Amino acid sequence: VTAHVFNGKAIIQEMRAQIAEDVRRLTERGARPGLAVILVGDDPASHVYVRNKEKACQDVGIYSEVYRLPTETSQDELIALIEKLNADPNIHGLLVQSPPPPHINERAVIDAIAVHKDVDGFHPVNVGNLLLGGAETFVACTPSGVMELIRRSGVEPAGKHAVVIGRSHIVGKPMALLLLEADATVTVCHSKTTNLAEIASQADILVVAVGRPKLIKREHVKPGAVVIDVGVNRLPDGKLCGDVDFDDCLDVAGHITPVPGVVGPMTITQLLSNTVLSAKRSLAKRD
Numbered sequence: 001v002t003a004h005v006f007n008g009k010a011i012i013q014e015m016r017a018q019i020a021e022d023v024r025r026l027t028e029r030g031a032r033p034g035l036a037v038i039l040v041g042d043d044p045a046s047h048v049y050v051r052n053k054e055k056a057c058q059d060v061g062i063y064s065e066v067y068r069l070p071t072e073t074s075q076d077e078l079i080a081l082i083e084k085l086n087a088d089p090n091i092h093g094l095l096v097q098s099p100p101p102p103h104i105n106e107r108a109v110i111d112a113i114a115v116h117k118d119v120d121g122f123h124p125v126n127v128g129n130l131l132l133g134g135a136e137t138f139v140a141c142t143p144s145g146v147m148e149l150i151r152r153s154g155v156e157p158a159g160k161h162a163v164v165i166g167r168s169h170i171v172g173k174p175m176a177l178l179l180l181e182a183d184a185t186v187t188v189c190h191s192k193t194t195n196l197a198e199i200a201s202q203a204d205i206l207v208v209a210v211g212r213p214k215l216i217k218r219e220h221v222k223p224g225a226v227v228i229d230v231g232v233n234r235l236p237d238g239k240l241c242g243d244v245d246f247d248d249c250l251d252v253a254g255h256i257t258p259v260p261g262v263v264g265p266m267t268i269t270q271l272l273s274n275t276v277l278s279a280k281r282s283l284a285k286r287d
């Protein structure tokens with residue numbers, strides 16, 4: 001049996017059309033959603049990510065501001081800009097592209113972002129709300145995008161065994177919490193896990209966020225499983241590939257995501273969606 005391959009283009013097009021419609025309605029009411037992105041330094045991959053975010057905003061009509069700051073920008077200067085944007089009523093979402101240069105403390109920067117504008121969902125209050133539940137929170141974009149893909153697979157997480165490989169703050173941990181919240185039985189694996197294939201091959205839902213090209217082979221996959229590959233790795237020939245050996249797993253998995261094309265654009269779509277959500281909340285407070 002060949003797996004159902006998620007059609008990134010169709011899913012993203014459908015979701016962004018809905019977002020564009022929301023943006024149009026908000027704009028008519030004088031509350032056009034606005035996103036500010038700050039990039040410090042000259043990391044080429046970060047520049048590509050920021051350009052993609054800027055373009056995605058333009059495509060759906062979200063107002064966007066991008067600040068490309070030199071590497072030598074001080075932490076104080078960066079935080080001063082964040083505070084200015086925190087107070088700007090045209091900006092509903094604000095993020096600093098990760099990673100900042102080494103002289104900047106990323107945690108201090110995230111702490112400075114207003115909780116109600118933290119559309120990346122990285123601020124400790126939003127992370128805490130994910131654990132405890134809370135009104136007006138933001139969930140990190142990659143894991144919430146993965147949950148949307150799982151919903152679209154038609155596989156109901158409740159009662160299923162979900163295995164998450166990777167335990168980073170931005171993907172693995174929030175992913176595990178969202179799956180738990182959706183009543184899955186969740187196992188989290190990481191670099192010290194000794195029997196990865198044994199655990200992964202029990203998963204009805206397998207989410208892989210490691211950063212090792214083609215780590216996951218068919219022996220890691222339960223027949224019929226939903227396999228979501230978050231990994232993005234650059235091969236020596238310049239091509240991108242995921243953490244899952246797509247060709248090897250294609251006739252074992254039930255659903256599978258190709259890399260690139262699904263999780264990356266889905267993450268940006270969630271960022272747009274969080275920005276719209278923030279604008280809706282601010283409009284509700286105004287009216």
Ligand code: NAP
Binds near residue numbers: 165209211264265
């Ligand atoms: P990260 O912070 O480097 O975390 C990687 C995780 O994988 C760690 O928990 C690590 O374990 C675990 N790990 C490393 N080697 C392993 C192995 N051999 N077996 C099992 N677990 C292993 O990475 P991240 O930020 O979560 O990102 C993961 C991947 O997703 C990267 O390729 C990144 O580029 C990609 N990504 C894509 C998007 C997107 O929008 N498409 C967004 C975010 C990330 P320890 O904790 O024990 O070190």
